Amino acid sequence: MPLREPTPEQEARIFKLFKKLDVTNDGKISTSDLKIALQQLKIPTFPGQKDEQFAEQLVAEGDSNQDGTLDFKEFASWVLDHEEQLSQVFRKIDKKMDGYIDAAEIKEAFSQLGISIDDGKAEMLVKRMDMEGNLLISEAEWKEFLLLQAGRSLDEIACYWEHTLMGTLNTGDEAQIPDDFSAEQLRSGQALNMLFSGGLAGALSRTCTAPLDRLKVLRQVYGYQHAGSSAIKAFRWMLQEGGIRSLWRGNGVNVIKIAPETAIKYTFYDFYKRLLFGGPSELQIHQKFLAGSLAGATSQTMIYPMEVAKTRMCLRKTGQYPGGLVGCLASVYREGGTRALFRGYTINLAGILPYAGIELAAYETTRTWLFRDLPSHEAPSVAALLLSGALASSIGIVACYPLALLRTKMQSKVQFSRPELNTVRGLAATVYQAEGIVGFYRGMGANLVKVLPSVAISFATFERINHYFDIAHPFGRTS
Numbered sequence: 001m002p003l004r005e006p007t008p009e010q011e012a013r014i015f016k017l018f019k020k021l022d023v024t025n026d027g028k029i030s031t032s033d034l035k036i037a038l039q040q041l042k043i044p045t046f047p048g049q050k051d052e053q054f055a056e057q058l059v060a061e062g063d064s065n066q067d068g069t070l071d072f073k074e075f076a077s078w079v080l081d082h083e084e085q086l087s088q089v090f091r092k093i094d095k096k097m098d099g100y101i102d103a104a105e106i107k108e109a110f111s112q113l114g115i116s117i118d119d120g121k122a123e124m125l126v127k128r129m130d131m132e133g134n135l136l137i138s139e140a141e142w143k144e145f146l147l148l149q150a151g152r153s154l155d156e157i158a159c160y161w162e163h164t165l166m167g168t169l170n171t172g173d174e175a176q177i178p179d180d181f182s183a184e185q186l187r188s189g190q191a192l193n194m195l196f197s198g199g200l201a202g203a204l205s206r207t208c209t210a211p212l213d214r215l216k217v218l219r220q221v222y223g224y225q226h227a228g229s230s231a232i233k234a235f236r237w238m239l240q241e242g243g244i245r246s247l248w249r250g251n252g253v254n255v256i257k258i259a260p261e262t263a264i265k266y267t268f269y270d271f272y273k274r275l276l277f278g279g280p281s282e283l284q285i286h287q288k289f290l291a292g293s294l295a296g297a298t299s300q301t302m303i304y305p306m307e308v309a310k311t312r313m314c315l316r317k318t319g320q321y322p323g324g325l326v327g328c329l330a331s332v333y334r335e336g337g338t339r340a341l342f343r344g345y346t347i348n349l350a351g352i353l354p355y356a357g358i359e360l361a362a363y364e365t366t367r368t369w370l371f372r373d374l375p376s377h378e379a380p381s382v383a384a385l386l387l388s389g390a391l392a393s394s395i396g397i398v399a400c401y402p403l404a405l406l407r408t409k410m411q412s413k414v415q416f417s418r419p420e421l422n423t424v425r426g427l428a429a430t431v432y433q434a435e436g437i438v439g440f441y442r443g444m445g446a447n448l449v450k451v452l453p454s455v456a457i458s459f460a461t462f463e464r465i466n467h468y469f470d471i472a473h474p475f476g477r478t479s
Contacts, residue, residue, distance in 0.1 A: 003064060003077040014076045017147075021075075028069040031055045038148070058148075079147065086143045089154050100136040102126065113158050199262060201461035203255045205454045210251035212450040214238070217250070217314040219443030220408040231446065242318045250314030253325050257306045261299050269295035293356045297349055305329060305341040307348070311411040336414035344410030347424050351403035359396035366391045386459060390452045397447055402440035406431075 006014055019025075020041070023033040034055035062070050062078030070078065093101050093109045103122040110117050129137045129145045146157065206213070215234055238246050272291040300307070309328045313321065321328040332340050366388040397404075406427055420426035431439040 003073050004080045006076045006080060010080070011076065014079050015072065017079070018072055018075050028071050029059065029075055030069045031059050034058060041148075082147060083143045085153075086146055087139060089157060090139050090142045092154055100138055101142065102136055109154060110158055113155060195262060195266070197462050197465045198458075199258050200465050201458045202258050204461045205458035206254050206258075207248070207251055208457050209450040209454045210254070211235070211238075211247035212446045213251070213254070214247060214249055214314045216443040216446040216450075217311060217408060219446060220405045221315060221412045223442035246318070249316060250310050253306055253310040253313055253328075256325065257303050257310070260306075261303050264299035264302050265295045267295075268298040271295075289357055289360055293353050296352050296356060300348060300352065301345075304345055304348070305332075308332060308341055308343055308411045311408055315412055332414065340414040343414060344407040347403055347410065348407045351400050351407065354403075355396050355400040358399045359392050362395040363388060363392035386452070386455050390455045393451050393455070394448055397444065397451070401444050401447070402428075405440055405442060 018029065021029050021034055021037045023036045023040075024030070031052065032055075035052050038055065058078075059068065059070055062074045064074055064077070090101065091097075093105050095105055095108065103119060103126050106125050107117055107119065107122040110122070123135070126135055126137055129141050131141050132138075215231060215238075218234060218238075235247070242249070269291055272294045273287075276291060277287050306325075309325055309332070312328050312332065313325070316328075321331060323330065329341065336343070406424055409427060409431075410424070416422050416427075418430075421430055428440075435442075
């Protein structure tokens with residue numbers, strides 16, 4: 001196929017970009033040149049995707065003489081081809097056919113792909129490309145912004161936007177509002193791949209922070225008896241009682257429940273979106289919150305006996321529950337029947353809605369604050385993503401911790417010897433009388449300490465899994 005010839009005006013514009021990318025200044029763009037230039041220009045790639053592999057594909061697409069580099073003529077022809085494809089996508093989105101794309105048209109384009117974004121996110125995307133400050137994207141701005149970034153089709157560009165420019169990040173814990181997947185992600189299998197990666201990342205994250213999680217549970221249940229003791233003393237007790245392996249008691253259940261909990265949550269998230277709002281498109285943030293909270297409540301209902309078992313396994317002493325998870329569940333059932341397996345269920349359910357709402361609002365707020373001055377072509381840094389996720393999770397924990405403490409106390413026993421402790425109201429009154437407000441926050445320090453490492457481990461593991469299994473990008477450019 002013959003190379004396309006640029007006009008003099010196009011040639012001058014493309015040559016400026018060519019000089020930026022020709023890092024070694026030898027008149028050719030190599031893969032190494034392009035990799036360095038992408039990093040210098042802070043051009044974001046798809047999460048889990050290496051700059052080097054993106055560079056290799058870009059060079060391969062334009063390298064007509066197969067010498068492994070792009071001279072100016074080859075690069076100019078590649079730019080013109082790519083710009084033509086971007087223009088076609090631009091015209092698809094520009095429904096008003098006025099030569100500009102606004103936030104409403106961005107939102108509609110996402111909606112057609114089965115991806116729900118609110119007005120704020122749509123406006124944020126416009127601002128990232130809008131160089132004139134008029135909240136409109138011209139065709140020239142559109143092509144300049146996307147030329148060296150992922151995607152040729154509308155599906156690919158939307159997927160790229162969703163996972164880089166919007167700065168979404170799983171916090172490594174049990175997010176109550178599931179992610180939305182586009183129709184293309186579902187068809188291609190990318191959604192399943194991402195859930196698989198996220199599940200493995202979550203398992204490693206929970207395993208690495210399990211000692212802190214066990215400390216939290218012990219402090220929640222027995223902290224009032226050892227008000228003056230430190231975390232170091234608690235760890236020393238655990239080591240003396242059961243050795244180093246005892247630090248991970250309860251972690252097996254915590255990891256095992258990831259798969260059923262995630263599967264149920266995503267299945268019912270889609271079900272509630274369709275039941276309440278007629279489908280996945282055009283969901284506002286409050287609708288997403290409601291559907292996500294109901295899905296979270298449904299998944300918690302179905303796997304709740306495992307939550308009780310996790311608490312019991314964290315609290316167990318050496319030799320107790322020799323049959324592991326099955327033995328623990330059987331023991332709880334023998335103690336109090338089916339009701340014992342759902343001990344603390346009501347207070348747990350009551351905490352789902354406020355936690356989901358607070359965490360979602362906190363994440364949106366912190367992300368907006370952290371990314372407000374971000375240059376238009378720059379993706380949020382890993383540090384900013386980790387910080388926004390950790391802050392949102394921490395705010396949700398602090399706000400709803402008293403409910404979590406009461407739930408854990410209820411799960412720890414089938415029946416308290418004092419009758420008044422067997423109701424949530426009676427238990428709350430007793431905690432307050434004994435320790436005041438402080439009593440409702442026993443163990444919260446350990447919970448907050450594990451948030452940032454949990455998020456960081458989950459994120460890093462997700463990236464490495466994508467690299468190993470080659471599943472991060474559904475359109476051929478993976479890490």
